[in-house]
Each structure stands twice: as structure tokens, then as C-alpha cells.
Amino acid sequence: MDESSERRSKSSGPKGSGPVPKAVVSRLSLYLREIQHWVREGKETISSTQLGKLLGFTDAQVRKDFAYFGQFGYPGIGYRCGELTAAIRSILGTDRSWKVALVGCGNLGQALMGYRGFADRGFEIVAAFDSDPTKFGRSLAGRTIEPLADFARIAAERDLRMALLAVPAPFAQEVADGLVAAGVTGILNFAPVTLSLPRTLQVIGVDLAIELEQLAYAVVQSRS
Amino acid sequence: MDESSERRSKSSGPKGSGPVPKAVVSRLSLYLREIQHWVREGKETISSTQLGKLLGFTDAQVRKDFAYFGQFGYPGIGYRCGELTAAIRSILGTDRSWKVALVGCGNLGQALMGYRGFADRGFEIVAAFDSDPTKFGRSLAGRTIEPLADFARIAAERDLRMALLAVPAPFAQEVADGLVAAGVTGILNFAPVTLSLPRTLQVIGVDLAIELEQLAYAVVQSRS
Numbered sequence: 001m002d003e004s005s006e007r008r009s010k011s012s013g014p015k016g017s018g019p020v021p022k023a024v025v026s027r028l029s030l031y032l033r034e035i036q037h038w039v040r041e042g043k044e045t046i047s048s049t050q051l052g053k054l055l056g057f058t059d060a061q062v063r064k065d066f067a068y069f070g071q072f073g074y075p076g077i078g079y080r081c082g083e084l085t086a087a088i089r090s091i092l093g094t095d096r097s098w099k100v101a102l103v104g105c106g107n108l109g110q111a112l113m114g115y116r117g118f119a120d121r122g123f124e125i126v127a128a129f130d131s132d133p134t135k136f137g138r139s140l141a142g143r144t145i146e147p148l149a150d151f152a153r154i155a156a157e158r159d160l161r162m163a164l165l166a167v168p169a170p171f172a173q174e175v176a177d178g179l180v181a182a183g184v185t186g187i188l189n190f191a192p193v194t195l196s197l198p199r200t201l202q203v204i205g206v207d208l209a210i211e212l213e214q215l216a217y218a219v220v221q222s223r224s
Numbered sequence: 225m226d227e228s229s230e231r232r233s234k235s236s237g238p239k240g241s242g243p244v245p246k247a248v249v250s251r252l253s254l255y256l257r258e259i260q261h262w263v264r265e266g267k268e269t270i271s272s273t274q275l276g277k278l279l280g281f282t283d284a285q286v287r288k289d290f291a292y293f294g295q296f297g298y299p300g301i302g303y304r305c306g307e308l309t310a311a312i313r314s315i316l317g318t319d320r321s322w323k324v325a326l327v328g329c330g331n332l333g334q335a336l337m338g339y340r341g342f343a344d345r346g347f348e349i350v351a352a353f354d355s356d357p358t359k360f361g362r363s364l365a366g367r368t369i370e371p372l373a374d375f376a377r378i379a380a381e382r383d384l385r386m387a388l389l390a391v392p393a394p395f396a397q398e399v400a401d402g403l404v405a406a407g408v409t410g411i412l413n414f415a416p417v418t419l420s421l422p423r424t425l426q427v428i429g430v431d432l433a434i435e436l437e438q439l440a441y442a443v444v445q446s447r448s
Contacts, residue, residue: 028441029438030434033417033434091441092438093440098436107334108335111335117432121433121434121436123436161443185447186443188439200446202442202443202446204439208336208412208430209347211428213346217315217316218428219385219409220316221243
């Protein structure tokens, strides 16, 4: 992930000093995922030790991360899963559902459209766009593929503010510029390019080849 | 410099103290991506200022990152793109090609199979596996889907050490255990679960819903 370059945050630390580190916010998502698995197993409370163990973190790390946002634990009980889930969702902004646009309906776009994990976390892909006329009107996981040229109009009608950008690299910048002009404020960019966009726009890059490259590095290092 | 000390210098900081921070290694991939675009535009050298500008980093950051691994720049010239590309690839371990197995041929697996970005970075998916008998023998981007039960045999025959794990979350741990038993040393895990595996195994998790969640957080913060 291009976390070093493309994530920005403005919220405050435990003492209101400076932004919460990206790594902490990133761990909140991992905590939430584990708590949700825990709840599915019928458990109602979880300790910082248990939560840390699931992720390979110390209990002190877990407590310190949550301390950025408030006091969530109970002595002798740990965290109440329902309460902690609601708190993390509220922090992350996923206590409400988000309507998301898919831009680019190639192989990857089609997989993203069918990916169930998004809905589980409160994200609903409500519209899909492509610039290939042969795809217009085709159905993709229950949505009709719309012409990319209609993006601004449809985004306004459906109040679309987030987009999954899954177009080929050479078109990504131009398409992203169009999304921004249409009022999009967050882009999850799957194209393997660094986009040059206004700082008001939030972008997270997901470059799958880079992930694999980082894995190769880890494998090589582990042998030496 | 003998071979062992050279290898050690790859995983040590500028003063030989401790491992290279993950963020630095992660930025190497971004540098490489930008240099490759730069070369495609016909350019032969790049300065730290130019490279930093493409990614939103300072020139000092760029030079500091490369300093972990050696001296690559030339005064008055900058970096020679070909040389720097080769050096970064050598550091990352992608100066040779990697044979990769795809495990799980659902929507996401099919998209991964068709993803051209992998080959561009030196990764070739040479085998695809699934546990659904109705998929056995079907062709996916030129590969035949093999029974997951045959993984160990095929992995040994084709010397497969890296895998893309794209199976549903409830099966991910069990399948990963099987991959490890078959000699896999690196897993790119797309299932939204934290795997519990031996420390010798390298795992990078790619949870697309978590990426979107992190984006939601950034969008909410940018408004406040």
C-alpha cells in the first residue's frame, strides 16, 4: 500500500497534540475485523491481551492505540465487543453506510463489484462506469454499467463521493481529474500510478504488484 | 566486500544498525514504479528532486532512503535510470522472475490471474488452484485450474514458493497451513483474516475493505 505517500489524517492524539499516526488508524481496522470474528463466535467481551494475541501485538500496544480515542475498557472485564465495535466504527466513519462508485469495469473492476467484503464493512457500490460503449447497459452484480461521460450527472443524483478507480494506468490521471471535478472526495486507486490531485482529495493507492514485490523482499530477507 | 557482508549491508541501516524500516522498502517500490514511467517517456536520468516531486516527497527523503542501500547518484547528473532500476530490483529481489501460485479461483482470483501488472514487475502466475471440482480443468488466463488437493505435488514439481491466497475467509487458515506444509515461504493473503503461521513464513495481507475503511476515515477527517 502506498501508505507512506497517500494517507493523510488530521485528528488528534491522546493529548490533542498532532494527528493520530496512520499506523494506529490502520490497526483500528484490524482490531475491528478481529472483534467481528470474535463476536461471530458468540463472545461478548475481549481483553487487550486476547485482542493483541489475535494480531501478534502486545496488550500494551492495543491499550495505547485505543487511548488515542478515549477510554473503552472495563477493569476485570476488558472491552465490551458491541461497544468497542460501535466506537471504532464511529472513529473510522463507518457507523453509517457509504455509497461508492466503481470506475472501470475490466477484470479487476468486475472482481471488486462482486467482492462481498465491502458490504460487510458498510460500503455499497451503487454505480459502475466504463468508457467502453460495448459495456454500456450490461449488468454487473446487479448494477448497470453506465457511460463514464455521465459520471458527473449520476454522481450528483446519487450523491457519490467515493470511488474505486480501476482503469488502466495510462488513463488514471485524466479519469481521476474528472472524478474530482464531479465532487468525489475519496479515491481508492487501483491503477499503478501515483495520482497528482488537490490536497483536499483523499487517495489511497492499492498496487497489487507492489504488494507482491514487498513480499518478495521479505522472503529474500528471511533467507539471509 | 565479500558476499556475506554485501548481503548484510542490504538489510542494515545507513550506519549498519538494525533492519531497514518497512516504510523505506515500501517507498523503493514506489520509486521503481515512477522511474519505469519516466523511462517509458524516453528519459535516461532522474534527480532526487524530480523523483521526490513525482511522489510528493522531499529530495532529502529520496536521498536518505537510497542511502540505506549504497551510493547511486552522480553529482550534476542525478541517478541513471537503468542503473537505479537494476539496483532497486536487486534490493527487492525482483531482478529475477518469481513463479507464483494462485490459490482460489473465484471473482478475485480470476481478476488476479488476468492482472497484467504482476508480469511487468517480474511475477508470473504459473499455476491456479481451487477446491471446487466443477472448476478443475477449466482454463484461466492460459492456465488450467488444478485441484487444491494436488498443490503439494505441483508446487514441488514447479518449485512454487509464493502464493496469492484468494479463498473465502473461513477457509483461509486451513488452506494457508497446507501451503506452508508444501514449502511455500511467502503468501499474499487477500482473505480478510489474520493468519496464524510460523514466523519463518512471510505474509502480507491485502484487505480491500480495510483500505476503503481507511479511506473513509481520511475523508471524514478532511472535513472536520
